[in-house]
Amino acid sequence: MTDLNKTKALFIIPDAPFDNLNLGDIECGYVPLSGTHSSFFLVAHRLSFLDSLSIGLFILSGKEIKSDSITSFNSLEDAIRWKGTGKLILCTSDDESALERVSAFDTDFFLWLHVHLNHRLIEQLERFVFQKLICVSDTVRLTGLHSFRSNELIRIYNPLSPHFIASHKNTVSSRERKSIVFSGFIGENKGIQHLLLLWPKIKEYNKEFKLYVAGSGKLYDTNAKLGEFGVASAKFETLYLVPLIEKFGSFDNADIYFLGSLKPHDLRALYQKCAIGVVNLNQWESTETFCCTGVEMVASGLQVLCLKRGALQETLGVFSLVNLICVNDLVNLPEILESMSNQEVSEATRARDLHLIKKRYALNTICEEWRRLLRGDEVFALQEWNSSKGKRYYTERLFGLLKLSRLYRSVIRLLKH
Numbered sequence: 001m002t003d004l005n006k007t008k009a010l011f012i013i014p015d016a017p018f019d020n021l022n023l024g025d026i027e028c029g030y031v032p033l034s035g036t037h038s039s040f041f042l043v044a045h046r047l048s049f050l051d052s053l054s055i056g057l058f059i060l061s062g063k064e065i066k067s068d069s070i071t072s073f074n075s076l077e078d079a080i081r082w083k084g085t086g087k088l089i090l091c092t093s094d095d096e097s098a099l100e101r102v103s104a105f106d107t108d109f110f111l112w113l114h115v116h117l118n119h120r121l122i123e124q125l126e127r128f129v130f131q132k133l134i135c136v137s138d139t140v141r142l143t144g145l146h147s148f149r150s151n152e153l154i155r156i157y158n159p160l161s162p163h164f165i166a167s168h169k170n171t172v173s174s175r176e177r178k179s180i181v182f183s184g185f186i187g188e189n190k191g192i193q194h195l196l197l198l199w200p201k202i203k204e205y206n207k208e209f210k211l212y213v214a215g216s217g218k219l220y221d222t223n224a225k226l227g228e229f230g231v232a233s234a235k236f237e238t239l240y241l242v243p244l245i246e247k248f249g250s251f252d253n254a255d256i257y258f259l260g261s262l263k264p265h266d267l268r269a270l271y272q273k274c275a276i277g278v279v280n281l282n283q284w285e286s287t288e289t290f291c292c293t294g295v296e297m298v299a300s301g302l303q304v305l306c307l308k309r310g311a312l313q314e315t316l317g318v319f320s321l322v323n324l325i326c327v328n329d330l331v332n333l334p335e336i337l338e339s340m341s342n343q344e345v346s347e348a349t350r351a352r353d354l355h356l357i358k359k360r361y362a363l364n365t366i367c368e369e370w371r372r373l374l375r376g377d378e379v380f381a382l383q384e385w386n387s388s389k390g391k392r393y394y395t396e397r398l399f400g401l402l403k404l405s406r407l408y409r410s411v412i413r414l415l416k417h
Contacts, residue, residue, distance in 0.1 A: 006054040008086025009374045010079055011044040013037075014098040015061040017222050022066040027363075029163030029264035034185065034219050035292030036114040039136075039158040040091045044070060046159075046367045052375055056082050060098055080105045087374050090130070094121065103129055110134055110154075110373075115289055117143040117153075119409050125149050126405070134373075136290040138387035139311035145396035146408045154373065155386075157315070158290045159366040163264045164299040165358055177341050178208040179274040181302070183267060183293050185219040186232040191282035191307075196240045198333050199254065200247055205334035209341075210255035214262045214270055231258050264296070271300035275341045279306045279316075283327050288312050298322060299357050301350040303340050314387040318360075319353045321345065 016037060023045040025031050026038065033041070048055035048069035056071040058079040065072055073079040080088075088109035090102050094116075102109060112134040113121070122144045125133050132152045135141040141153045184190050192213070202209050217232035218224045227237035248254035262270065271277060277297035280288050288310035297304045298319045306312050308324040316322045323340060359365065371377070387393075399408040 006052060007375050008054045008056065008083050009047065010056040010058065010083040010086065010088045011040065011091065012058050012060060012076075012079070012088065012098075012102060013040050013091045014059075014095045016041075016059050016063045016065075017218075017220065019063040020066055021063075023070065024067070027162060029161060029268075032219075032261035032263050035158060035290065036091070036093060038161060038292065039114070040112075041065075042159050042161065042363055043367060043370055046363055047370060047374075050367075050371060053371065054086075060101060076101065076105065089134075094118070099124075099129070107131070113140065113289075114158075116140060119143075119412070122147050122405075122409070125152060137311035137314055138385055139314050140289045142387060142393060142396060145393065146399040147405045148400065148403050150400050155384075156369050156373070157361055157366060158292055158295075159363040160292070160295050160299060160357060160361040161264045162363050164268055164296045165354065165362065174273065175275050176210070176273060177275050178206065179210050179212065180276045180278055180337065181212045181214065181270055181274040181297075182278050183214040183262075183270075183297075184279075186213065186215045186217045187236055189282070189287075190215075191280040191287065193236070193240045194281040194330060195278055195333075196244065198330070199244065199256065202334045202337060203254065206338055209337065210257070212257050212259060212270060212274060214259045214267060216261045219261055229258070267296065268300050271297050271302045274302060276337060277302045277304045279304060280310070280312070281307055281330065283307065283309060288315075290315050294322070295357060295361055298353050301345075301354075303343070303345060305336065305340065311387070318356060320349045321353050 017033065021031065021041065023041055026033065026041045027045055044055055044057050045067065047053050048067065056073065056079055057065060058073050058076060060076065071082060073082065088106055089112050090098065090109055091112040091114065092098055093114050107129060109130050110132045111130045114136055117135060117140050121133065124130065126147060126149050132154055134154050134156055136158050138155050141155050144150055144153045182192050182195060186192060199211065217226050217236065226232060227234035229237050229241055231237060231241065244254050244256065251258065279291055279294040290311055294304050294306060294312065294316045298316070298321050302321065304316060304322045306316060306322065306324060308326055313324060317324050325336060329336065399405060
């Protein structure tokens with residue numbers, strides 16, 4: 001296909017954790033990244049090899065990338081000029097300053113949202129501040145179904161890093177039965193504090209349990225200041241790590257091992273070593289909008305424990321290896337972990353889950369959805385819905401059909417106050 005027939009797509013993100021990121025290394029599993037950053041760079045990089053698309057990428061903070069297949073720019077102005085009449089995609093965790101910078105140049109763009117969808121963003125969609133809003137799960141999309149522009153809410157799941165489903169030597173037989181792994185940002189918004197608070201009780205129940213923590217308080221910001229242990233913020237360490245030191249004398253005595261941020265290459269080996277993976281245990285609904293970590297764990301054949309909150313029921317609850325629990329079950333966490341660690345998981349079960357992961361979250365599958373969206377080859381509609389359809393779903397849809405979106409939001413605001 002000639003360049004004239006290609007669709008230009010400009011991907012923009014507010015910041016990246018590292019400068020001069022090599023996008024090829026990301027796909028090969030050599031770079032430790034958050035789910036948001038990993039998804040953004042994986043999609044942009046893979047799309048750049050399609051004949052029908054020409055991909056540009058700009059990081060608003062000024063950091064640069066390394067890629068032979070993607071066009072990069074010295075300024076936002078240069079990037080916008082290059083795009084011309086093509087598509088612009090702003091990837092954001094609800095960064096208002098980034099939205100303002102981009103919308104000052106262009107309002108015909110897509111917002112790729114990686115956090116909970118709030119009413120302010122819905123109002124901006126209705127005011128045509130941007131044209132479409134890409135959500136990473138139907139659970140996120142649910143909040144906007146009352147809007148008269150709900151047809152512009154598109155769900156495209158995050159992709160799984162290819163490294164987790166590549167062909168590797170099977171190491172399942174070497175799993176440590178009483179080993180637990182938590183991976184991701186070390187901070188309250190990812191819920192590890194609940195596991196740390198319950199750790200003394202878990203050790204009392206069975207002293208053989210050990211905890212591997214793969215992550216850092218610097219996952220999203222390499223300039224973030226950490227506490228004396230070099231694990232998380234000083235406040236987090238004071239609240240949740242110091243009490244463990246006071247009780248056990250050291251992390252080694254507590255059988256807690258902080259490994260820092262690991263590359264996907266090393267994460268997969270860790271997941272295949274452990275018996276149980278624990279993901280976000282926070283109790284508020286917006287806690288997880290997708291959960292890349294949980295998908296990676298399941299792809300590695302690991303049993304996963306998480307709360308039935310946020311998008312976890314939609315994105316992880318479909319897998320046999322996942323144990324969804326309620327908030328009230330946390331008091332019984334030692335017993336639940338013991339039961340899971342003693343459970344025999346067949347290779348057939350792992351294979352079925354891996355097959356479903358490939359069908360749902362493989363990078364090629366996700367990029368095909370992006371290609372269709374960017375090329376306009378297919379109309380995305382609300383008929384395909386993978387989350388539950390409870391009272392909230394039908395209430396949102398009813399207000400949308402009656403074109404009473406503003407009234408609906410006013411009522412919600414009154415109820416909250």
